[in-house]
Amino acid sequence: MMNQVVIDKVKEALITASSGFREDQKEAYRRAIEQEGHLQSCWVLKTLLENALVAQSRKSPLCDDTGIPHLFLEIGKNNVLTGDLLENIKEGVREGLKCLPGRPMAIKGNTCERLDQSGGLDDDPQALQPAPVLIKSIDEDILRLHVLMLGGGPAIRGKTYRVFHRHNVNVVIDEIVAWSKDAVAQLGCTPCTLAVGIGRTQFEATSMMIESMVYGNYGVQSELENEITRKVNESNVGALGLGGNVSVLATFLNVGPQRASGVRIVCLRPCCCVEPRRACVIL
Known part of the structure; x- marks a missing residue:
């Protein structure tokens, strides 16, 4: 059964996520502008x-x-x-993509045709399927949907792999910093926000990374998050790779359950200068 109230709420959340910075994100840019001494990079941040x-x-x-x-x-x-309810949420996504409008990105065809793009591009923005829904139980008596719009550049530069921790948290952090420096230097659309998830499997680490973008706050950073940001900013990539003090606005780090093992599975996404694009709505 179609519920127009739910559909409209999801549609507006998608449009909001796609078309504006949150207040903590705006403040992060204002702080970056004050800190950036490189004239061209400062101009990029302001723009x-x-x-x-x-x-x-x-x-x-x-x-x-x-x-x-x-x-x-x-x-x-x-x-x-x-x-x-899930069908109403998906319909709200379709309506949001139509109204925004979203860029046509869905590839038509069977498995092979979708892989090699021989099936051609579907020019209807509504044809774009959302990623599988992640679900989390909470103590609040509420049903809340977060919508994130994730671009291709960060996905290309992201990485999910194992780290041998050697019973030392600094080993894990140093590996994340090394990955991040490589990713940020190649991203192009900087300054970025680093989203990091650490779990027991590739799925869990990726889920933790997604959750870090959902809950991350530019104004509230842990000691480890500040350390990662500081070390990656030492690379002096700067806005759009022009050089400068601010290559990374913040780090969102989310560590899930771990198991007795010599490795930690880490998922890194170097979110581009407009990400994380997110909004939430009470259904």
């Missing part, structure tokens, strides 16, 4: 913030790569998730 404010006022996309919808659903103890 990125200005463009974000214009996009927000017009409800237009922050970037030509409007992103793949990723959905993170929080379910309170007394709430029920039904197939109808």
Whole structure:
């Protein structure tokens, strides 16, 4: 059964995620502008913030790569998730992609045709399927949906792999920093935000990384997050690779359960200068 209220809420959340910075993100850019001594990079930071404010006022996309919808659903103890609700959420995503509008990115065809793109591009923005929904139980008596719009550049530069921890947290952090320096130098769309998840499997580490973007706050950084940001900024990549003090605005680090093993599975996403594009809505 179609519930237009839910559909409209999801549609607006997708548009909000795609077209504006959150307040903590704006403040992070303002701090970066104050800290950046490189004139060209400082101009880039100011322009990125200005463009974000214009996009927000017009409800237009922050970037030509409007992103793949990723959905993170929080379910309170007394709430029920039904197939109808999931269908309404997916319809809200389709409506949001149409209204935004999203960039046509869906590839038509069978398995092989989708892999080699021989099936051609579907020019309907609504044809773009969202990623599988991640679901988390929470103590609040509420049902909350987070919508993230994730672009292709960070996915290309991201990495999920094992780290031999050697019973030393610094070994893990140093490996994350080394990965990040390589990724940031190749990304192009800097300054970036580093999203990092550490888990027991590739799936769990990636889920932790997604969750880090959902809950990450530019104004609230742990000691480890600040350490990663500081060390990666020493590479002096700067905005758009022009050089400067600010290559990374912040780090969102999320460590999940671990097992007795010599390795930690780490997932890194160097989010581009407009990410994480996210918004949430109470359903």
